[in-house]
Amino acid sequence: MTTMQSAVATNGHAAVTRASLRRGALPLRRRAMDILSKVLMSISLLVAIVPLILVIFYVIQKGAGLLSWDFLTEDIVASPRRTGGGMGPAVAGTLLITGIASLIAIPLGLLGAIYLNEYGRNNALARFIRVMADVMTGVPSIVMALFIYIAVVLTMREKTGLAASLALAALMLPVVLRSSEEMLKLVPDELRQASAALGSRRWKTTLSVVLPAAISGITSGVMLAIARAAGETTPIVVCAGIAYGISWDPMVEQTALPAQIFVNAALPFAPAVERAWGAALTLMIIVLVFTIAARVVASRFAIKNR
Amino acid sequence: MTQSRTLTQKDRGRINDRAFWLLCVTAGVAVLGILAAILVSTIQQSWPALSNAGANGFFTSTGWDPNVGKYGILAFMFGTVVVSLIAVLFAVPVSIGIALFLTELAHRRVKAVVVTLIDLLASVPSVVFGLWGLYVFSSWTKPLYEWLHDTLGGIPVIGALFGSVTGLNFMTAGLILAVMIIPIITSITREVFDTVPAADKQAAWALGATKWEMIRGAVLPHSFGGIVGAVMLGLGRAMGETVAVALVIGAAIQVTPNLFAPGYTIPAAIVNLFGESSGEFTAALIGMGVVLFVLTIAINLLAQVVVRRAEIRMKGAVA
Amino acid sequence: MTTTITPLIPGAVPTMPTASAKPVMQLENVSVFYGGYEAVRGTTMPVREHQITAMIGPSGCGKSTVLRSLNRMNDLIPGAKVAGKISFHGEDLYAPDVDPIQVRRRIGMVFQKPNPFPKSIFDNVAYGLKINGIRDNIPGRVEKALRDAALWDEVKDKLKSSGLSLSGGQQQRLCIARAIAVEPEVILMDEPCSALDPIATGKIEDLMHELSRKFTIVIVTHNMQQAARVSHYTAFFTAEVDEQQVRHGRLVEFNDTGRIFTNPSDKRTEDYITGRFG
Helix, strand or coil, rough: CCCHHCCCCCCCCCCCCCCHHHHHHHCCCHHHHHHHHHHHHHHHHHHHHHHHHHHHHCCCCCCCCCCCCHHHCCCCCCCCCCCCCCCHHHHHHHHHHHHHHHHHHHHHHHHHHHHHHHHCCCCCCHHHHHHHHHHHHHHCCCHHHHHHHHHHHHCCCCCCCHHHHHHHHHHHHHHHHEEEEEEEECHHHHHHHHHHCCCCCHHHHHHHHHHHHHHHHHHHHHHHHHHHHHHCCCCHHHHCCCCCCEEECCCCCCCHHHHHHHHCCEEEEEEHHHHHHHHHHHHHHHHHHHHHHHHHHHHHHHHHCC | CCCHHHHHHCCCCHHHHHHHHHHHHHHHHHHHHHHHHHHHHHHHHCCCCCCCHHCCCCCCCCCCHHHHHCCCHHHHHHHHHHHCCCCCCCHHHEEEEEEHHHHHCCHHHHHHHHHHHHHHHHCCCCCHHHHHHHHHHHHHHHHHHHHHHHHHHHCCCCCHCCCCCCCCCCHHHHHHHHHHHHHHHHHHHHHHHHHHHHHHHHHHHHHCCCCHHHHHHHHHHHHHHHHHHHHHCCCCCCCCCHHHHHEEEEEECCCCCCCCCCCCHHHHHHHHHHHHCHHHHHHHHHHHHHHHHHHHHHHHEEEEEEEEHHHHHHHHHHH | CCCCCCCCCCCCCCCCCCCCCCEEEEEEEEEEECCCCCEEEEEEEEEEEEEEEEEEEECCHHHHHHHHCCCHHHHHHEEEEEEEEEEEEEEEEECCCHHHHHHHEEEEEEEECCCCCCCCCHHHHHHHHHHHHCCCHHHHHHHHHHHHCHHHHHHHCCCCCHHCCCHHHHHHHHHHHHHHHCCCCCCCCCCCCCCCHHHHHHHHHHHHHHHHCCEEEEEEECHHHHHHHHHCCEEEEEEEEEECCCCEEEEEEEEEEEHHHHCCHHHHHHHHHCCCCC
């Protein structure tokens, strides 16, 4: 201690003492600001997580009582005042409409992504498509629904499940496109060169080497897109029409879970509201299964990359 | 001879190559096609309403009565703007806080959990938020609004914002929207924070900065442009959000400063009224869709320019 | 001390150390670990007041690692750990109640790549003052720091323009000004000239001599001539493979720079300096 005291620096440097290096030496105001900032960051996190937990909690609490095999398969009652009935047509409609939308959007988005990353790279067209795809991601679903209504429903003169599928596909397309492109970007160039050096054509290299290398990342992105699409409401309300019985025909009017939630929630009848919660729980389960599956696939991919 | 012929031969592989390229380009261009088609078809269909916009007061009037052919969408535009601004106002600080938590505070394991939770939040369908907002959240907030009305309602000017309370209102819709746009703003802001050069952070540390001082001195100045872009993207999302708002906004066509009064937004009006509309009424609703489309596109494009510019500046600074 | 010096490398005329200089810092058997890996093993050396101490050696020898442990910058790397004792005026820098923030405020650092903040020149220098709660006479302190960093004349008319608008050498002197504005006692420099051209390097070397009147300087450099030109003391590090075939950085020799460059006591030092190694 005494030797340290004698070693006090000259030239106006403040003396170094044990206390001066301690945590307590940090002025109160600075320490308070630092702690406050950390507290605020943690609170922000809570502000986002608490509603998530509450929504999940209430959907389970209010919907679980209704959820049963009958609820998932039975027809929807014609009069919303009455209790009973199920969400069969809506479950079928959600699977059918989202399925068809995926069949359209996934190949289209994947091919577009291949164009952007394997052919276009940084040329003007590719850059333009990239910007426009990002813009398209921001197009509200209601606008997409109106567009399909005009382009498809007005031409075919009837609302159909297919029309809703097309609207969902248009919403999914930019998401699939951009997320797949990001995954293709991660495939190292050495792989492409190795394949090309073996005399493989570009398309063959792409399909047999590049795509398999990126497939789990792409799958994960695609599943997230499907999960989002399954929860979209407006395309169903505007384009799909209404149905009370199960049908697997995309060329007739259909309904789906989000639309049923929306319609029933706004009705002043307790049984309808109850059905809305039941449908919400069903939809949440479908969406969560896809989201979690996407995470699992993605983490597998990350391990393989390491 | 044979060698050179095989090298120049136009074999099937080459044709396949062209065909595959064509397929891919077509898929890419589809994005452009769809966007163009949206614009053209919606404008075309809404032309009866838009062509006389000036004379009919389409943009400038709050008078809306389809029964007598009055289509003034000002109240809807007002509601859209108010609700989105409330959402952004609440979502932005929270999102920045979460992004900072993730980039500067959280350990790796905590980070993975939080990212998953935020992803989950993003995947909750908006109609489920609407249902929850309508039957759970709005009943919780009512006492709070009433207290705010009692405390702040008397203050001149500002007091007008805290008028008498109705169950479903701008504020509730804005708060629900805020929760819904937190994930997107958070994820973009986080990306922006991740690109802050380590050298800058170290420079701050080496001067004896605390974590907060490091964030203020090194992280935030670098991220300003990116954050602005993220906020605009969030604003675009909020403006276009439909069903959640439709369920909790209260469906009242009015322009009022009172945040606790019911209102209406463009997307909510379209989804609620489209089914029962026809003729000129439909054209007016589609016209609202065009307005929304143009607004969101403009905001998105601007946001992208801002984000990209911020990125370029950052890279320039690193080099 | 006044014997004629025959440098092992031409042009390198070492500065004579001040014999009476007391050690400000003392490293005793310091090892640095990353996770389980021992990157540097058993370093013992002093850092003397108002002297320039150079750390040289081939890449991967741990010289930067040791430098960063001197102001606890290693704390920011997850899994990094320091064993042994580093004392600063007799105080253990790694004692549990010591705040790294206070340590860094007294032991400043200048980095390999110039890293001014994306702020104005003035704000760059004022940043450290502001966070340390110094409110009085900020313009005066900024000017003094810029003068001490030999940058004032070049920037006095454009203090409001961005720090990033300066040339590389000017940026590095701005970073030095930023570091000295808070009046630390020791300045650590991690290869401060490796990103600069020879003229800018010369200016910084001249500046270091000036600065050593007020500050104690520790510099890591891969440029032996530079070490010979500017430093009073030199620590030579190298990388060695141990019995388990694991590489560790080690301090081979610490001595007056004159001695190291004319008459090193260790064969490995001589081999390195004369270019027979690394």
